[in-house]
Each structure stands twice: as structure tokens, then as C-alpha cells.
Amino acid sequence: MQLDDKKAIFGWSMYDWANSAFATTVMAGFFPIFFKQYWSIGVDTTITTARLGFANSAASMIIGLGAPILGAIADKGTSKKKFLFFFAYMGAVMTSCLCMVSQGNWPVAILLYIFATIGFLGGNIFYDALITSVASGKKLDFVSGLGFSLGYLGGGILFAFNVWMVLNAKISGFSDTGKVIKSSFLSVGIWWAVFSIPLFLFVKEPKNTEIKLPVTMVKAGFTQLRKTFQNVRHLKTVFLFLMAYWFYIDGVNTIVYMAIDYGISIGLESRDLIVALLITQFIGFPSALGLVYLGGKIGARYAIFIALAIYLFVSFYGAFVQSKNEFYILAITIGLVQGGIQALSRSYYAKIIPVNKSAEYFGFYNMVGKFAAVIGPAFIGGINLMMRSLGYSSDSASRFGISSVSLFFIIGGILFSLVNEEKGRKELKYLSQDSV
Template sequence: MTTTPVLRADPSAERTRAHQRAFGWYDWANSAYVTTTGTVLIAPYLTSLARADACPDLADGEQCRTMLSVLGVPVAVGSVAPYTITVATLVSAIALLFVGAIADRHPRPTWLLGGLAWVGATAAGAMFFLDGSNWELGVGLIIVANLCLGASTVVYDALLVRVAAPDDRDKVSSRAWALGYLGGGILLALNLVLMQVHETFGISYTMAVRINLLSAGLWWALFTLIPVIGLRRLRGTTAAPVERSAGIVGGSVAQLRTTFGELRRYPHTLLFLLAYLFFNDGIQTVISSASLYGSEALGFDTSQLIITILLVQFVAFGGALAFGVIAGRIGAKRTVLGGIVMWTLVVTFAYFVPAGAFGIWLVCAVFIGTVMGGTQALSRSLYSQLVPAGKESSFFSFYQAMERGTSWFGTLAFGLTYQLTGSYRPAILVTLAFFVAGGLILTRVNMRRGIEMAGNEQPRVV
């Protein structure tokens, strides 16, 4: 068999302090889009564009009841944004599997990271041109930006294995995640200031929103330069050579088929993915439903919810760092399990927050910020220990695809509970089932055995 000549990577020479510092900046770069655009601005703004198209003569305070036609299917105006995000999520879940296989065989992974990031940032920046009633353009840009965000994150997560030794990954991942929360929080704060004082600059509220959307894309593109330049010496692939005739794409598809077949050889890796499916779904449901719970169940206004979001962002910065320090002493698995216990306490606490008690609500927000970043950062570093060499991106594509492809379970349970009970309090309480299930499954993951089966070096603590 004639194989394609490839430059073999040498992770031992790539695990430098400079590479680890450069690595974390991609969390800082893409968090601007996640926080400003994905979390705060795009859903209500896209809904306003759709409303302007469906009901151009609608008076203030009236509800638009006209249906829009999307590929011949009637869609309510208020459903355009959530349906768009759902489609983008499902498309990403499928596409990421192929991206992971390609990334494992790409000789310059940082070029691939940069290319995907800059296409996504271009789509994010182009949201500046969303105006009037052109919601269709918004739908397309959201799908492209979210797809590129997920794809670039697959490449990025896999690089953690190359820049950090097993004993350093918890620290490196936690610092990167903390940096992301800090960057996202800083830009969001600046964006919200512009929205509050837009008249001072002689611009409309709509123009302020459009400028903020543009700023998220520019931030993403500009700060991606740091990891791309800082990691430019990471060349070669850890994947095994393939037939010369197959090339990168053909060999990648073959690897994807092989990876699917090999998954059963790594039962503890699969068990971790199953645990992650549940407890991460609980985390995502709490994050996505917190504003709705705060406004509808507790009666807080928009300004109070904005303060809540900013508080969570900045507290999460410290929380991620703290969890990284704790993991270095007692191990990442125990720390994540402790984080899951904290999540169950936070949700229970939120259930009992009295309506209108904003001070108590902020205490709840502090607890959420403390546990949120650390749990997610350590999950990434834990999973990296269970990934077999040469298949880092392929296995991280499963990690990301599972996060995106199943992240609607919790929100569905939340919505169904509200529909059956007519109250958001039992709806938020239903997320406890996801944390309990995820925690119990995680206790059954034998990390030492899983690391051994993956053929990886054993860390000092895990």
C-alpha cells in the first residue's frame, strides 16, 4: 500500500508555556459571539425583523398573528429565532463529525482553525446588514456562524492534547475557559453601554444593535490571530498515514467510518460521553432558561436580567480558575462531580427564590457563575485524557456533536413541564433529573482504566 507522506507531529516539543498561553486566546475570541450575539442580541432582533416582514403595519403593543412561509411551511413570527437555532444546531451536529475526521489529517491544524473561525466571524460581522425585514439573511448568517463556531471548536479542543501534558490539561483548559468568560463579559458590557446611551452618539437603538453585532464578529476575527500566530509551529498530524490516492478528505471519511467502529473498544470514553450528555444538557437548559425564569416567574425587568448576565460572566471567570486549582489537588473527576452536586443545589435554591427578590436572585447568579465555567472546562480536559492518540479531533467532534445534537432534551422537558403545570418553578426543577443522571453515570467511569485503554499517559491525579 502506498501511503501519503505526512509530517508526524511531536507533542513533546509542542507542550510549551508559550503555546499554552496562545491556546487560551481562542476562548477569548469566540466568546464575544457566543455572549453578545448568541445569548443576548440575535434572537430578539431576528424576531423583530420577522415581525416587520409579517406585520408591517402593526401598532405598538399589538401581537403579530400573521404566519410567515418558510419553504412552504407556515411559521409563527415568534418561532423564527428558536427554529433557526434548532436547525443550525442539528446541521452542526452532523457536519462536525466530518470536520473532526478532516482535522486529524490536516498538516496545519491552526490554519484550519483560523479559516473556520474567520468564515464564522465574517458571517457574524455581516449581521450588521440585517435591517428592515430581511430576516431570511439573518437565518442564513446564523446557520453559517454557528456551524463555523462548532467546527473551529472541534479543532481547538483537540489542540489541547498537543499543547498540554496530561498533568497540565485541567489548568490549561480552566484558564482558557476563564479567559473566554472575561472576554465575553467585557465586550457585552461595552455593547450594553452603547445600547443604553445610543442617543448620545446620535444613532438609533436599532443601529446600536447592528453595531454590536458587527463588534462581535470583528472581535472574533481579530483575536483569532493570537492563537493562529502563536500556534503556527504546530505542524503535522498525529493520525496514521492513509493511502496516497485517498487524500485528506477521502482518508478522513475512511477514518470516520473506522472511528464509529472503534468506539465500542473504549467503553469508559463512551460512558463519559453519556454522562456528559445528561449533565451538560442540564447546564445548557439552566443557562438558556434563566432569563425566561427570571422575567416570567420572578418578575424581573430587562435591565435586571442584563445585570444578572454580566454578573454570571465575571463570576464565571474566577470560578473556572478556582475549579482548575481544586482539580490539581483532588482530581478533575471528583471536582466535576462536586460541581454537579453544586448545580443541583443551585437549581433547588432558584426554585425557592421569592418573586421580586432581586438581591436573592443575584446570590443565585453568583452560585451559577461559580460552578458553570469550572464544570465545563474540566469536562473538556477530562475527556481529552480518554481520547486515543491520532483521533483527537474525531473524538472531540463526537463531544461537540453530542453537545449540540442532544442539547434540546432539557429545554423540551422544561417546556413540557411548563405546559402541563402552567408554572416555571416546577419546570426549572425538572433539570435536577439531568444532573442526577449525569452524576450517577460519571461515578461509573473508571478514568484510570479508560486512559489505559486509550493508550495515553497516566496523569498524577485524575
């Protein structure tokens, strides 16, 4: 299998371009606003925040429970691309169906959103795992950063187009803004489906000629998963990293999922929040590669620490935001590190896991990330409800919620300081020798 092939790297990276449209236009952009103002019209913002937080948590929990098993099965049957195809196109179809949900029908909207999010999160397990089929060790940081960078650019371009359509609804030929936003969900589904094609064409997955039958593949997957748990004592560095990642990526994902909702809760205009999201996207495009470049100079470990320090500042600063300009400063700061910390975490992990079990180990990686995403949004929703029950206003409750995210960055940073990459490589070498 040839690594570092330019066409394969391009195909792999384009999937980030494809599915990031869902992350921007739907998850972070229009869905939170439309869910509050159209599908949950007349409902208190505290309730809608809780519903949205619990929906994100439900999707993350479903994927989190199945991720390691799916990964082990995919490794044994060399089916990463098949699983990716299923989840990607399920997500694209469910997203497209949001355009048909009527006003006030929040249960159907939230159900379609959960299934679309499952498609997004589930596909990422196998997309992440395929990086070891595309890039060699020396190229992992760059290729991982390229994927996130293109994701910010692609997601930002479609989102900017959809925002322009919303702001110019009549020029676009729509009778009202609601219909434009509904059409944006359809555009995301089409974009996701079309730009996923290069990955399926250009990325080659190594074949396993020993196992072909689906039943055998499933059995082998469960057997391999059990062996991985038995090997924990030899890969302590991997699981220490996963613990650290569990906490700090929880903070990152929570800010991604709940930022727009938070802005609405503290009284900012929807238009200003959309501009802030666009700022984050287009700053994130060069910044993802920039932080990866910095990691190449000072080490990925130190670059991740810098990103964590910035996120800690964001979680405290966010609680005191009053105006749209202050929110824009927040957006700029997040854009500088959001893609970089995700890219460096993915490539850092890829260096300390067995290459021939990449889907399984990235199943654990994504399981940790998804269970973290269960805690974060639900935690904020719970804080909001608790503070409201104590008599605080919606504004104050939301500010308590965003500042509480700092706990995840503090704990994650402490645990990450205990991770030793060199020790992890030695453990991996020992495990390889022991399994011969």
C-alpha cells in the first residue's frame, strides 16, 4: 500500500470539506436558531437550550457505545469505506429531510437532527481511521491539519452562501426567510453527498483476504475488541491520553455545539451570531495549518498546551461578553485554535496506536470524544435549569453555564501533562513483539 500519495491525500481531505457543511450550517449555525424560533416557537429559551443539549448528548451516546465495536469489525473485514459510506449518506439524507418539517413540530425536527448527527459522528470514526492508510508517520500532522483546514474552508463557503441567501431572501426567489433556511438544510445534504465521492474513488483500503463472510467478520471484530482490552496494561500511554482527551475535547465540542445558543440566550441578534460563526470558519482555515506548523517547530505536545490555555481564557472571557464586538473577539480567538487542537490530537493519537488496528483504536478515540460530548452539552443544559430554579435570570444562568466549561480544560490539561509520547512508542513496540 502506497502512503503519501497526493491523490489519496486529496480524496481523504475532501471528506472534511464535505461533512463540515453539516457542522457549520446545521449544528453550529441555523439549526439552533431555527429550532428556537421556528420549531419551538413560543417556548422558553431555557427549555429549548436543554432540549438541544440533550439531543446532542443522545446522538453522541449512541455512537459512543457502538464506536469500538464498529471499529473492530471494520478492521477485521477491511470495511472502513463501507461503514463510512453508510454513515455519511444516512447523515446527508436525514439533513435534507429537515427542509420538510413544519413550524412548531420540534419532536420531528429533533429526531431528524439526532439521526443526521449520528451520521456525522459515525462517519468520522472511519474517516479518522483511514488516515493511516493515506499518510506515513512523518506526514500525519500535515495531512490531519489539511483535512481540518479544508473543512473550515468548505464549510465556511457553503455557510456564507446560505447566509447570503437568508439575508437576500426575496432576491433569491423565496417568499420568506424560513423557506430559505429550510433550503439550506437541503443544500448541506447535497454538498455532503457530492464531495464525499473523491474519498471513495481515490483512497485505497488494504484488503484482508482471510475474512469475507459478514458473520465471521462480526465474530472476529468482537474477538479483537476483547484482545484490545486485555492489552491495556501494555498501552497505558494510549489510555492516559484518551482520558485527557475525554476532558479537553469535551470543552471544545461543547463550545462548538452551544456557542450560537449561548449568544441567543444572552440577547445577541441572530445576524450578529451568524457573522461570528463565519469569522471562526475563515480564521480557522489558515489557523488549523498554522497551529500544526507551530507544532512541527515546538512539538505537538506544547502546541496542544497552548491551545488549551487559550480555550481556558475563552471559557472565562465568554461569561462576561456583553456586545456583538466582544462576541466577535471570542469568535476570532476560537478560530485560531479550534481546528489546530483537533488536528494535532488526531495525529498525536495516530502515532501511538497500532496501524493495523486503526479503525478499532479510532473507535475508542471517537467513543471518548462522543461520551465527552454527552457530558458537556447536558452539563450546560443542567446548569441552566438549576440556576433558573434558584431564581437567576436566563442571561445569568447561561453565563454560569459557559464559565463551567473551564473545568474540562483544566482537568484535561493536567492529565495530558502526564502523557509521554516516547513511552507510548516503546509500549507499542513491546506489544508488537509480544504478539509475534
